[in-house]
Amino acid sequence: MNTLITKKAPSFTSSAVLNGKNIVKNFTLEQFKGSKYVLLFFYPKDFTFVCPTEIYAFQEKIKEFESRNVQIIAISTDTEQSHWTWLQMPKEKGGIFGVTYPIVSDVNKTISHNYGVLSGDWICNHDEELKATGELIAYRGLFLIDKEGIIRHLLINDFPLGRNVNEAIRMIDALQYYEKKGEVCPANWTKGKRAIKASHSGIIDYFSSE
Missing domain, CATH: 3.40.30.10 (Glutaredoxin)
Structure with a gap:
């Protein structure tokens, strides 16, 4: 499929x-x-x-x-x-x-x-x-x-x-955060928590918050 x-x-x-x-x-x-x-x-x-x-x-x-x-x-x-x-x-x-x-x-x-x-x-x-x-x-x-x-x-x-409606909202927040910041959202991420910024080599450079 x-x-x-x-x-x-x-x-x-x-x-x-x-x-x-x-x-x-x-x-x-x-x-x-x-x-x-x-x-x-x-x-x-x-x-x-x-x-x-x-x-x-x-x-x-x-x-x-x-x-x-x-x-x-x-x-x-x-x-x-x-x-x-x-x-x-x-x-x-x-x-x-x-x-x-x-x-x-x-x-x-x-x-x-x-x-x-x-x-x-x-x-x-x-x-x-x-x-x-x-x-x-x-x-x-x-x-x-x-x-x-x-x-x-x-x-x-x-x-x-x-x-779970709250999970749907979490996914919307994750997508909009990624679109705005370009940072990816790890497991269990919620709005206001730290996301991940990766380097071109694939190594995590730093965490940041919203």
Whole structure:
């Protein structure tokens, strides 16, 4: 499997729900190129159990993402009508009311496929009938895309494993620090800690702090 790291993020145009209430038909990834970082995350299904915990966790940190000039975008293979209905339901009834970032519909499965997160597969049987093997929904994929539209970090979890939003923020901080300072970030680096400056010979010259 070829990795998407350092590759151009696959473009898409699809229906989405904005601000928890407005359905648009031509939501694009390209609109953010040159102006914002994008944190794009896939989740398996609307009206499930782990998914709303992640969706709310990203919403709770929305100000931190905005302060870093990051646009959050969520995607699943549900329809935009399903997204909209779920967004109108209160949290105590299993809904995701109050979520404001875009939630994109990938009902044709093409976005999930292009990002390498679609579970299951298609096969053609002896009667030339197209069949699905497994459920064609998205794994928990997360992609950090820089302002030039290049994927700089990705993470793909199996269905039962929820993601850590603080780790996503840490990776954004690391990327932006590297872009600003040209220094690389060691294991467990967090904003404000020392980074590494290496010489051309590969030997560490010194540590510095932000």
